[in-house]
Structures are given as C-alpha cells and as structure tokens.
Amino acid sequence: MTEVLLFRGASLEGDTAADILVADGRIAEVGTGLSHAGAREIDVDGLIALPGLVDLHTHLREPGYEASETVRTGSEAAAAGGYTAVFAMPNTSPVADTAGVVEQELALGEAAGLVTVQPIGAVTVGQKGERLAELGAMAASRARVRVFSDDGFCVWDPLIMRRALEYVKAFDGVIAQHAQDPRLTEGAQMNEGAVSAELGLAGWPAVAEESIIARDVLLAEHVGSRLHVCHLSTAGSVDLIRWAKKRGIAVTAEVTPHHLLLDEELVRGYDARFKVNPPLRRAEDVHAVREGLADGTIDIVATDHAPHPDEAKSCEWQAAANGMVGLESALRVVHAAMVQTGLLDWADVARVMSRTPARIGRLAGHGRPIAAGEPAELTFYDPDAAGTFEAADLRGRSRNSPYLGRPLPGSVRWTVHAGAPTVADGTLTQVPA
Numbered sequence: 001m002t003e004v005l006l007f008r009g010a011s012l013e014g015d016t017a018a019d020i021l022v023a024d025g026r027i028a029e030v031g032t033g034l035s036h037a038g039a040r041e042i043d044v045d046g047l048i049a050l051p052g053l054v055d056l057h058t059h060l061r062e063p064g065y066e067a068s069e070t071v072r073t074g075s076e077a078a079a080a081g082g083y084t085a086v087f088a089m090p091n092t093s094p095v096a097d098t099a100g101v102v103e104q105e106l107a108l109g110e111a112a113g114l115v116t117v118q119p120i121g122a123v124t125v126g127q128k129g130e131r132l133a134e135l136g137a138m139a140a141s142r143a144r145v146r147v148f149s150d151d152g153f154c155v156w157d158p159l160i161m162r163r164a165l166e167y168v169k170a171f172d173g174v175i176a177q178h179a180q181d182p183r184l185t186e187g188a189q190m191n192e193g194a195v196s197a198e199l200g201l202a203g204w205p206a207v208a209e210e211s212i213i214a215r216d217v218l219l220a221e222h223v224g225s226r227l228h229v230c231h232l233s234t235a236g237s238v239d240l241i242r243w244a245k246k247r248g249i250a251v252t253a254e255v256t257p258h259h260l261l262l263d264e265e266l267v268r269g270y271d272a273r274f275k276v277n278p279p280l281r282r283a284e285d286v287h288a289v290r291e292g293l294a295d296g297t298i299d300i301v302a303t304d305h306a307p308h309p310d311e312a313k314s315c316e317w318q319a320a321a322n323g324m325v326g327l328e329s330a331l332r333v334v335h336a337a338m339v340q341t342g343l344l345d346w347a348d349v350a351r352v353m354s355r356t357p358a359r360i361g362r363l364a365g366h367g368r369p370i371a372a373g374e375p376a377e378l379t380f381y382d383p384d385a386a387g388t389f390e391a392a393d394l395r396g397r398s399r400n401s402p403y404l405g406r407p408l409p410g411s412v413r414w415t416v417h418a419g420a421p422t423v424a425d426g427t428l429t430q431v432p433a
Contacts, residue, residue, distance in 0.1 A: 012049050047413055052379050053354050059089050072114075077394070082331050099143070102121055169223065179216070189275075213229055234281055307396055334352075381410060389401065
C-alpha cells in the first residue's frame with residue numbers, strides 16, 4: 001500500500017483551486033477543505049495540477065546503446081520533466097521488431113518503476129524497409145504494442161506502407177511515420193535555404209517531408225487506417241495535415257518542443273547541439289507550427305528525446321549525430337513558446353501533452369481527468385519559477401540539450417506515478433531499480 005497523499009490548493013489545469021487526495025494508486029477525492037487521518041499533507045498552492053505528461057516519441061536506447069541512455073536513466077529524465085508515461089522508439093540493438101524485444105523493454109520499464117514505458121514496435125524487420133516485422137505478434141504480446149514506427153528511417157516503399165496500414169487496422173494500431181524522402185535528403189546537414197547556402201552546408205528541403213506526408217495521408221484514406229506523423233516541422237506540412245483532417249482522414253501529427261522554439265539561425269555557430277532530424281527550420285516555419293498546434297491541426301507535443309554520448313556531439317558539424325535530449329525541458333519550453341505567447345492555456349497543455357498522446361497510443365490509465373476514481377498520474381508545475389536551464393537539470397545519461405544556458409520559465413515540483421511521488425518538491429526520488 002502506498003502512502004496517502006493530500007495535495008492542498010492546486011490549480012486544476014490552471015483553473016479552479018482544489019485539494020487532491022491520493023490513496024492506493026488512485027485519486028480518492030477532489031474538492032476543497034479535504035481531510036484524511038494519517039495523510040501526508042503537501043502544500044501545492046500556486047502550482048498547476050496537470051494529468052501526468054505522456055510522451056509519444058522517446059528514445060531510451062536500451063538494449064544496445066546504453067552509453068547514450070538506459071531505460072532507467074531515461075525514466076529518471078522523464079519523471080524530472082513531469083512525465084508519467086513514455087513510448088519507447090524501436091531503434092535499439094536488437095531492433096524492437098519482435099515480441100521478445102518489446103517485452104524485454106516493457107520489463108525494464110517495470111523494473112525502473114518511475115514511469116510507464118510503452119514499447120513502440122518497428123514497422124519493418126530491422127527497420128530496413130524491406131518486409132513487415134511481426135506486427136501481430138507484438139500487438140498480442142504482453143507489451144500490447146499499438147504504435148509502430150521505423151523511427152529515423154522513413155517507410156519509403158509505398159506498397160510496404162500500404163500493407164502496414166492495412167495490417168494494423170485489424171487491432172486499432174497506428175503507423176507513426178518519419179516523413180523524410182531519403183533520396184531528397186542524401187548528405188543533408190541542415191534546412192535548405194539561404195542560411196545553408198551561406199554556410200556551405202548541404203540543404204534539407206521542406207519538400208522531402210511534405211511529399212511523404214502527402215503520399216501517406218492518401219494511403220491512409222484509401223485503406224481507412226490510422227496514420228501519425230512524427231515531428232512535423234514545416235509550414236507546408238501543417239497545410240497538408242489541415243487539408244487531410246478537413247477531408248476526414250484519420251491522421252494525427254506531433255511537433256517537438258525544439259521546433260516550437262528554435263530556428264535555423266542557431267546553426268550559424270556550428271554547435272552540434274542544434275543538429276537534429278528533421279532540422280531546425282525557418283522562423284516562418286516556427287510560427288506556422290505554433291499556429292498549427294494552437295488551432296488543433298497538430299495534435300500533440302512529443303519530445304523526440306534523442307540522447308547521445310559527448311563524443312557524438314563534440315565534433316565537427318558534418319560528423320555529429322542528429323538529435324537532442326528533451327524530456328526534462330519539454331514542459332518549460334511549451335510554457336515559453338505557447339502559454340506565455342497566449343496561444344495555449346493550461347487546459348490545452350493537458351490536452352496536447354497528456355490526454356491526446358495517451359489516446360493516440362491507446363495507453364490506458366494515462367491522460368485521464370483529475371477526478372475521483374481516476375489513476376493517480378499527476379504533475380504539479382510552478383509557472384512562476386524562473387531560471388536558466390543548466391546541466392544540473394538533466395537527469396538522463398546524456399547532455400546534448402540545446403537549452404543549456406538558456407532562460408526558461410517554470411519548474412516541475414511534483415510528479416506522481418501510480419500514486420507515489422517520483423519527483424518530490426523538485427527532487428527526483430530514489431525509487432529502487
């Protein structure tokens with residue numbers, strides 16, 4: 001039996017202040033003036049209470065790449081950022097393309113005990129794009145996989161993509177596509193445009209993303225299956241998703257925190273922390289994806305948390321790996337880019353960072369209302385805190401954050417998973433591994 005907790009005075013998704021009583025892994029009561037004999041009372045006056053955050057796009061690297069991250073260290077990073085559930089991408093070694101590997105990932109997450117770790121299965125064997133992986137076996141496994149992706153590799157063959165969409169429809173699965181035409185991005189180093197021309201770096205054209213999205217929404221319409229677009233980054237992509245939704249196609253899309261805040265001008269310093277796939281785009285694209293998230297065209301924020309060891313980033317730009325860590329900073333970045341600008345309120349944040357990602361991934365017990373009887377998956381956030389994002393804020397194994405030394409608002413003060421604090425008063429708790 002877990003400790004009984006009584007959180008006093010939280011602002012529910014930025015609205016009404018209330019007490020929240022947590023017992024036996026669930027929310028026992030929500031109201032004012034609550035009391036419970038023996039409960040541990042916690043003053044959260046002035047904090048925003050959100051349903052625990054859910055990330056649909058996390059790289060935990062284990063098995064195979066433990067120098068970058070492990071399920072345990074990635075879970076610590078997630079909890080520190082206010083997350084209670086993460087979906088683990090399949091680019092491990094071995095690739096998560098069988099029931100055995102996804103069940104191994106599930107077991108590692110359960111052993112860590114800090115967040116729910118939900119495996120994502122590869123679409124094709126070895127993520128090579130040649131033949132379908134064991135989609136049905138992964139769906140029927142103890143991991144109950146419902147999201148499938150070849151992640152950093154686009155499912156470029158239209159017939160393979162069509163067959164994948166047809167296959168997962170049988171068990172209400174979704175294909176999460178890395179929209180990037182590989183032929184249009186050979187040797188690409190940054191966004192294609194005036195800045196890439198000035199710097200002499202091979203450009204990454206917007207049409208490489210947009211052409212795959214256009215093809216895939218039409219395939220999804222033809223098949224009648226669910227499609228999810230990973231890390232959408234261009235104004236043209238927003239227009240395509242908007243068109244597809246008006247047409248009634250079952251498509252959802254995500255944007256990363258870094259594409260909401262950062263743009264290609266940061267590449268001028270050749271700091272490889274800003275090298276990412278898809279690349280940082282133009283200021284006009286940043287504005288477009290913000291507007292797309294605000295009007296509901298883009299459904300969710302997903303981190304694409306991509307840890308790398310120091311040597312993979314502390315080198316010349318062309319040799320550096322793509323990717324940024326983002327779990328610890330995501331809520332603070334969304335606060336800066338979307339809430340402080342008036343584009344979203346806190347109820348919207350709960351929708352795009354908890355409820356909708358849980359729904360897309362068919363993850364039970366997460367993204368639920370803050371109400372009596374619901375699972376106790378909660379985040380308490382201080383919107384009035386201010387500070388600079390520092391290396392000490394990173395809880396994972398890698399340090400490749402683009403926000404180091406950058407002022408960011410807010411602070412995650414408490415994270416509650418399965419009724420127990422994983423972050424208490426801003427400090428990560430030591431849950432036994």
